[in-house]
Amino acid sequence: MPRTTAELLALLDLETIDDNLFRGTQPGSILPRVFGGQVAAQALVAADRTVEGGYAVHSLHSYFLQPGDTAAPIVYDVERLRDGRSFATRRVLARQHGRPIYVMTVDLQRPEEGFEHQDRVPEVPGPDEAIDINDRIRGADGSFTEWDVLDFRYVGSSHDLLPADEDRPGRQQMWLRVNDRLPDDPLLHAAAFTYASDATIMGAALSPQGISIGTREVMVASLDHSVWFHRPFRADEWWLFDQHSPVATGGRGLVNARIFDQDGVLVASVAQEALIRPMRPSAGER
């Protein structure tokens, strides 16, 4: 997985195979399967490549179908669903070994003005006061560098540091950013954010059980992933990942997350449902 923004940018720079057909590079990784955020980010770039200038992504919805193979590049096949005056819609099928592993639908819009409101940003310690967990992620010997392209500052979760809220037992808050400057192209920020938005998000669904994300007590596999981009923002400046899990049942947990920039502006919303199983199942099935 990318350790630097340069490696992340390489990941987001797809090779054109044919009209509406692209291939992503596959960075080395010791993870057993491709990180979902990578597939989502590459699929978003593929969709955007097929849309003329003047449209910006405002939402994406996707399903993870099969674990991605980290040893093979991923092919992105784009279908043009709509080219309207105000909106353009694309479906992207991500394939490996002749099989679909992921499917995303993306909607893009010509920017316009309209009604404005937003939820108020929660009161949280700033990124400088929050807990730097990058070293913890790298492990005791510092060798686990898979997540190095992201900076994490942990604010807290329902079982740890956050004030009790009986009405909402599943919550987690985290500051994130890409660890170095990105070029100004808004699409790169949207794609880099999409990459990061699949990291840590299920922590909110595990917090009512006192389980922290990244532990081996549970197997977590993302089932779907949605992002609504309310306005452009920089993925390389701190943003608050305010995660709320309204419910977990039936082996699945849902998280709705709000993304605020450092000025308290609500810039994006994210939703993810994941399979949460208390033990490791046999490889390959989900």
Place this chain on the structure above:
Amino acid sequence: MSEQSALEELMGLFDLETIDADLYRGRPVRTTRPRVFGGQVAAQALCAGIRTVDPAYTVHSMHSYFLLPGDPQVPIVYDVERIRDGRSFLTRRVAARQHGRPIYYLTANFQVPEDGLEHQDVMPEVGDPEDAVDMVAMMRSGGTPEADALAKEWAALGARWVGSSGRGLPDDPVHPSRSRLWLRVEGDLGDDPTAHLAAFTYASDISLLGATLAAHPVGPEQTQMASLDHTIWFHQPFRADEWWLYDQVSPAARGGRGLAIGRVFTRDGTLVATVAQEGLIRPRR
């Protein structure tokens, strides 16, 4: 129109005609609306997806986009693509077509029921539906063609208004745009789970976008509204013909769009579904 016929008409929507394997057609509907109600397309598409799935699997989520306004004068064709057939999960994509063009795409995921970790938000404290304002009766008394068309869309539903930001709900600066109501299908839907899923899907599109305008003092004549996407996570089975609370919050609106998230609670406080919708909300010039 009697309640029974409104219910029959709603149920008739979900009784798709099989054209070929994985290809279905909805029945035409009497309506005075210039375009098909989004909840109808969503519910029919979901029914088409369910038809192609082994009953051992139940739908746990659907994501969809509205592409073009549906033409109420011709039936809608639903074309199902089998994207995945796994041991635990199945995925279907349904394209809704009219006049040779896609008007709506839905992707749905199905799972063999299993157990796991459990938690949920606590249901907000609201009054009983019996004590709340009957919205459908209010619409029927409107007397204008628009009100009659709206009342027709809601005809099979019971709706009791709880309140919205500034109107019946206490001010909440944390969530400035929200609204709550009780909903159900009026009558007996029977025991087929698909009927409840479809009826709920139909109803889930009827009020959610309104939450995006709760913070804005504008009337329907001042805004152009259209659903852009529609997402449902079905957490567990429930009856669509018994009251459920639709707790709708709009976290943000900007750029001509508003997003709303709805939590759905049954009367006993169980969180049974979550709905998300982004819509176009344009000030009419």
